[in-house]
Amino acid sequence: MNLNKNIFVPEKAQIVEIKQLTQLEKYFKIKLLERNSLNHKPGQFVMVTVYGVGEAPISVSSPPEPNSNEFELVVRKVGTVTYAMHNLKIGDIIGIRGPYGTYFSAEKFKSKDLLFIAGGIGIAPLRSFIKEVLKEANKYRKITILYGAKSPSYLLFLDEMKKWQKNKNVTISITVDEPDNNWNGNVGVITTLIPMVEIDSLNTLVTIVGPPVMYKFVLLALMSKKIPDENIYLSFERKMQCGIGKCGNCQIQNLYACIDGPVFCWANIKYLEEAL
Numbered sequence: 001m002n003l004n005k006n007i008f009v010p011e012k013a014q015i016v017e018i019k020q021l022t023q024l025e026k027y028f029k030i031k032l033l034e035r036n037s038l039n040h041k042p043g044q045f046v047m048v049t050v051y052g053v054g055e056a057p058i059s060v061s062s063p064p065e066p067n068s069n070e071f072e073l074v075v076r077k078v079g080t081v082t083y084a085m086h087n088l089k090i091g092d093i094i095g096i097r098g099p100y101g102t103y104f105s106a107e108k109f110k111s112k113d114l115l116f117i118a119g120g121i122g123i124a125p126l127r128s129f130i131k132e133v134l135k136e137a138n139k140y141r142k143i144t145i146l147y148g149a150k151s152p153s154y155l156l157f158l159d160e161m162k163k164w165q166k167n168k169n170v171t172i173s174i175t176v177d178e179p180d181n182n183w184n185g186n187v188g189v190i191t192t193l194i195p196m197v198e199i200d201s202l203n204t205l206v207t208i209v210g211p212p213v214m215y216k217f218v219l220l221a222l223m224s225k226k227i228p229d230e231n232i233y234l235s236f237e238r239k240m241q242c243g244i245g246k247c248g249n250c251q252i253q254n255l256y257a258c259i260d261g262p263v264f265c266w267a268n269i270k271y272l273e274e275a276l
Contacts, residue, residue: 007244010049010095011035016070018090022154024077025121026086027061032069032096040064040071041103042129043235043263047243048073048085049095056081057240057258059125060099063132074124074156100243102263104129104207104233106136112205113142115197117218119190119210120149123156125235126209130164137167144197145172148190148210152176152183173197190214194221201226208234219266229267236261236269 017029032038038046038060045059056079062072077086088094106129114133118126133140145164149155155174165172173193175186186193190210204227208218215234222232236257241249245259252272255261 007097008242010047010055010097012093013096015088015090015092015094018088021074021156024154025124025156026075026077028073028075028085030071030073030094030096032071033093036069037066038064038069038071038096038099039066040099040128042106042132043103043125044099044101045125045240045243045262046073046096046098046100048081049097050081050084050088051093051095053084054081055095055097056085057100057243058082059128059235059262061124061127063128063135074121076121098243101258102261104263106132109133109205110139112140113200113203114140114144115199115204115206116143116145117190117194117206117208117210118145118147119214120154121156122208122210122235123147126207127157127160129207134164134167134170137169140169141203143167143170145170146175146190146193146197147172148175148177148193148214150176151178152180189217191217191221194218194225197225199225199227202228202231204231206232208232212236229270230265232266233263234266235263 011034013033014031015028016031019027021027040060045057047055048058049055058073060071061074075082075085077083116126116130161172164170175188175193179187240258241247243258245256
């Protein structure tokens with residue numbers, strides 16, 4: 001990023017691919033027009049501008065690609081900006097600021113068992129880290145992915161997961177809250193999958209991304225598995241508006257979700273009443 005540039009001014013980027021994933025989610029491939037790479041880390045986010053409408057934070061869903069000016073977003077239609085983004089077409093120009101925030105460190109996780117826990121659209125940002133890890137899967141021990149959604153129609157990236165599971169180190173378990181007539185998998189919330197996982201508690205690092213309501217119950221389940229607090233990492237996004245700690249909108253006591261997060265070690269924030 002050009003350090004002389006006004007940090008509040010987005011750079012131009014072009015939408016080069018769009019896919020409808022579910023009723024609420026769309027996939028966008030974005031091409032930067034002013035630099036060669038987003039240069040992000042797994043777990044970070046960008047501020048996306050739909051010109052004439054506004055700006056919103058969206059997590060990057062693709063792994064880092066240093067030699068590519070393209071990256072991927074998954075956008076849920078939940079507000080003014082995201083509704084407008086769902087109406088955009090291939091070739092349209094948007095604004096990008098970032099990447100911002102803390103991230104999941106692939107280096108820190110090497111030689112460990114990895115447990116990824118994703119709820120709903122939480123699989124989109126976690127996909128960035130999973131795909132980064134799978135580039136060098138032999139440098140990690142057992143890789144377990146637990147994924148839950150409201151119903152089968154809201155599950156994302158199932159075709160990719162079939163490819164991930166071809167790696168001998170990878171095990172994937174999926175659950176839904178409300179099955180349809182064609183669903184043959186597990187039924188229940190994401191925590192129903194955790195007792196089924198054999199965990200080497202002292203050598204397992206956990207990442208959690210999903211709706212806030214799930215965090216408390218997932219953490220309780222992990223505590224029952226004796227996983228140390230310092231081995232648990234979660235993405236905690238809260239009303240981020242500027243992305244750089246200036247507006248105070250995402251402040252949690254002495255922390256800002258946009259610069260101290262969104263990726264936190266649980267041991268460092270468990271004292272915050274607002275964390276859950």
